[in-house]
Amino acid sequence: MIRTSVSNCPVPTEQQPLNEYEELKNSWFFRHTTSSWRNYLTKIFWIWGWSWLVAGPVTAASFPPQKHIVHFILCGSAAASVMVVLVLVRLYLGWFYVRDRLDNATVFYEESGWYDGQTWTKPLEVITRDRLIVTYEIKPILQRLQITFAALAFMYLTGTIIWHLN
Template sequence: MIRSSVSNCPVPTEQQPLNEYEQLRTSWLFSDCALNWRQHITKMLMLWSFSWIIAGPVAAASFPPHKQIGQFLLCGAAGASIGVILLLVRLYLGWYYVSDRLTSRAVFYEESGWYDGQTWIKPEEILNRDRLIATYEIKPILRRLQLTFAGLAGMFVAGSIVWHLL
């Protein structure tokens, strides 16, 4: 973990925004957000494919594949997308939380429990460093997640149009 350059920082090490960023960046779930577009889309498609294990039988119960193949495929695809959406929401909220803590001048922290919270005002040098990290490291990740959401929304709209044409 990266230590703050200010030795009088009262925030516990694990609650310092820079250390929260480092922890998120190196975790197995959140580190995938920093991959290139191709790898990111491949991971999302793998999750979507894996979600068909649950979505396929549910869709088949509603729309028998041998009778209503179009509805079965659209319903299964939409159902499988739920896993992707839940993952994207989790990733977005985690990165957004850390970005908010990095860009905020005041940092709320807990000394030993929920009942004794304090607020620390970042010195200017720490604030500038943290804002640079948020701008150049986290903002592109949030943008990628937003574009992935937009792509999914576009596919849902296209699927709805196709559904009404069937």
């Protein structure tokens, strides 16, 4: 983990935007968004598949698979994807927060608690470094998440059309 800090930086180490970025990138929950598309989609499908453990029985109570197989599949898929949406929202908010912290020219930090917040203005070299990280590391992750949201919206729309055709 990179623990570089500017020598005149008063921001505590764990609140420095670069270190927050490194922590997020290396955490087990957020790390999958930085991997290849294949690994990323595999994780998304795993979440969706495991969500069927709850969605399947609930959907079967309303649409018995023996009688309404299409409605069962569509409703179960939509219900299982709710967990995927929740996970994607959490991923997006985490990366968006770190992006904002890196992109801003000033850093708000707390010295010892919520009541003594301070602001530090980044030197030009730190601003440049942080904005390069935003441009080349974080924006592609946010775009990947946006594409995933768009794909889910398209699947919901397709499922709605199929639902009404049956």
